[in-house]
Every structure is written in structure tokens, then in C-alpha cells.
Amino acid sequence: MPVRADDLPGTAAPEDPSPPPGQVIIGRFDQRPPYAVHRPRGADSWLFTWTTGGTGLLRQGVAETLAAPGDLVVLGPDTPHHYTVGPGARHWAFWWVHCQPRPSWTSWLRPYGTGDRLYAVPSAPDGIRARVDTAFHRMLADARWTGEGTPPVPPTAPEDTEVAVAHGTAARELALCSLEEVVLLTAARSEPRRSGADPRIRRAEDLIAADPGAPHTVRSLAERVALSPSRFAHLFTEQLGHSPMRALRHARLHHAARLLEATDLPVERVATASGFGSPFHFSRVFRQRYGVPPGEYRQGLRDDG
Missing domain, CATH: 1.10.10.60 (Homeodomain-like)
Structure with missing residues (x-):
């Protein structure tokens, strides 16, 4: 649901650089005001966010949206963006992934575009949320796999701030598979419908x-x-x-x-x-x-x- 805001709080990391487009980086943050990230030139890669607690406010160009628990918000590259803890919220807990999406994902996300390459997918049902949360936990573990032995066991309760970089080919592909599951479960589960339909x-x-x-x-x-x-x-x-x-x-x-x-x-x-x-x-x-x-x-x- 797009919203308007006059301005955003002060930036915690001015012109915070974004990861290069070839990398897959996943993290989980639980931030409190005045946390904010400001990229006046946008990012080189796509940013996927999945809110698990509190509220976030994301701006891409002139498009804005609030993110509540169960919301998937995606920011495309090369467009100025800002994101921060939502107005009046005590915190914003969210998973995030920087990567290049697989080609099919853009068509799944397109119906949810609000302008300036911001895609806001409506809140998912509880059953889907549980599967999405599991996929993110698995993604975090797979991103740390070296390719030897078996991948690490997904953490059941990650720290408030955790970041992993998928360095190897196998780790990157496994992480992207989990992210594809997230996109399928949320954006591609059905096309947007008219409210009030029988x-x-x-x-x-x-x-x-x-x-x-x-x-x-x-x-x-x-x-x-x-x-x-x-x-x-x-x-x-x-x-x-x-x-x-x-x-x-x-x-x-x-x-x-x-x-x-x-x-x-x-x-x-x-x-x-x-x-x-x-x-x-x-x-x-x-x-x-x-x-x-x-x-x-x-x-x-x-x-x-």
C-alpha cells in the first residue's frame, strides 16, 4: 500500500555503498530509530526485504511504501532510494538480500510495481509467512556453505544482526533457489485481485x-x-x-x-x-x-x- 511522507530521518550511513551486482548477500537486521540508509545513486544490485516485525518505510525515487510483517518489498537498481524505521515504530526487523534476480522473477513482481522500480507485495497469509521465514533461515545457512561436506544447519533463532556473503557458486545458487521460493510464495502465488471480488x-x-x-x-x-x-x-x-x-x-x-x-x-x-x-x-x-x-x-x- 503506497504512502507519502514529507521526509525521512537522518541517515545512519550517508551514501552507504551497495554490494556489487555479482554477489549474493543476505542479512537479518532488527533496527531502532534513527536507523536509515540513503543511496542517492541507488544500488548496483536488487534489494529484497521481508519484514518480520515493526514497520519499515522504503522510498525509491518518488515511490514510497510502508512495510509491515509479512510484506515483501523489492527495490530495483540504479534509482535513488532510502529506507528507514517506519514513522512512530519502535523498531524494524527484516531480512534483506542484495543480488541479481533470475529472469523470471521480474514478470512475477511486475504486477506489484508502484513506480520507479519499487515493488510492494501485499501481506502474505500466516501459512505462507512460516514457509518464507524457513526459506530465509535456510538461505542464511546455505550462503555460508564452502561446498565441502554438507551445508550448515539453518539457525532457528538468528541474532538480531547477521550478514552472510555467498562466495562459492554452489552457495550462491542455493541461496538464489531459496529466494526464488520466497518470490514464488509471495509475489507469484496469485496475480493481484480487485478488492471486494466475490x-x-x-x-x-x-x-x-x-x-x-x-x-x-x-x-x-x-x-x-x-x-x-x-x-x-x-x-x-x-x-x-x-x-x-x-x-x-x-x-x-x-x-x-x-x-x-x-x-x-x-x-x-x-x-x-x-x-x-x-x-x-x-x-x-x-x-x-x-x-x-x-x-x-x-x-x-x-x-x-
Whole structure:
């Protein structure tokens, strides 16, 4: 939820330098006023923050947001930013990670952008929070792994201030895997919804998102949410601004794009796994959505990498 503030408290570390973009650094802080960090040129890497206690205030360019427990806030690079303990809060406890995100993460975060590369993901449910906290504990331990023996056991209660740098390739990749789990559990668990939507329509959205490749129809979805097909189609379109089948096609194309990014499955198998009966139809609608055919989309990602 974006907020406005006239100014921030004094800076604890003026022009605090950011880690270089190639590194993965994770830490846990529990800070009290007047803690603040000010980077007038922004950071070279992305900054992910997960609040566990108190409140934080983060500003990126002219965009601002308050961070409460269960909120994921991400700041993109190369934009002036400030962050501090929230107004009136006694402290701000949070995990933070400086790194370069994997390519797929930006599309998951994009719906939560508030401007100037600040992404504020709404508070996660308690069950998800527990898994996210576990992922951060594991991330801290894995970042300290030398690659020999087994990774350290994740601490159950880290100190208020702990920082680890993932030096080795294995440590960096394991830490990024845990951070990817965090992003998936929070930002990618569902797309932002309109407030006040009928719970039955939300349930239908969840059914589509959970298995976009399934043979969903208006009738089958309506039956799952205890509505007649006509009432379901009308209510869905009225509340979300598009039909159930359009939502299904969007979810299938999104799923297909993720498969193209993360796997080497042939395009025909990607089409089938995403619920498209015809590879030709899949290629045509994929090009309409992403501007290039599926094979070219995959190749472009590899060329960029």
C-alpha cells in the first residue's frame, strides 16, 4: 500500500555503498530509530526485504511504501532510494538480500510495481509467512556453505544482526533457489485481485492458476464454485473485466512462457502441458501475446543470458 511522507530521518550511513551486482548477500537486521540508509545513486544490485516485525518505510525515487510483517518489498537498481524505521515504530526487523534476480522473477513482481522500480507485495497469509521465514533461515545457512561436506544447519533463532556473503557458486545458487521460493510464495502465488471480488470468483481464479493446463470449461468451473454456467460467466466478466475463457488463455500462455524459460521441453510438449490442443494455435496466440513465436522467445532469453 503506497504512502507519502514529507521526509525521512537522518541517515545512519550517508551514501552507504551497495554490494556489487555479482554477489549474493543476505542479512537479518532488527533496527531502532534513527536507523536509515540513503543511496542517492541507488544500488548496483536488487534489494529484497521481508519484514518480520515493526514497520519499515522504503522510498525509491518518488515511490514510497510502508512495510509491515509479512510484506515483501523489492527495490530495483540504479534509482535513488532510502529506507528507514517506519514513522512512530519502535523498531524494524527484516531480512534483506542484495543480488541479481533470475529472469523470471521480474514478470512475477511486475504486477506489484508502484513506480520507479519499487515493488510492494501485499501481506502474505500466516501459512505462507512460516514457509518464507524457513526459506530465509535456510538461505542464511546455505550462503555460508564452502561446498565441502554438507551445508550448515539453518539457525532457528538468528541474532538480531547477521550478514552472510555467498562466495562459492554452489552457495550462491542455493541461496538464489531459496529466494526464488520466497518470490514464488509471495509475489507469484496469485496475480493481484480487485478488492471486494466475490469469493466464488476468487476461487475460480485459484482453480485456473493452480492448473492452467487442465481441460477447464465455463461449465466445469461453474460447477466447482456452485454457480450456474450463465451466472458464473456473467459474474466473472462483471467483476474482473474479462471472460473466464480469456482468463484461462492468459494463464495458459503465462504457464507456457515459464516452461519455455525454465525447461528444454519441445514447443509441442509445452503447448500440450499448457492446455493447447494444437501447436499451430498455440504458436499463433503466443505470438499475439508476447510478440514472437515460442521458439524465438526461448532463444531470446538464452541470448540475453
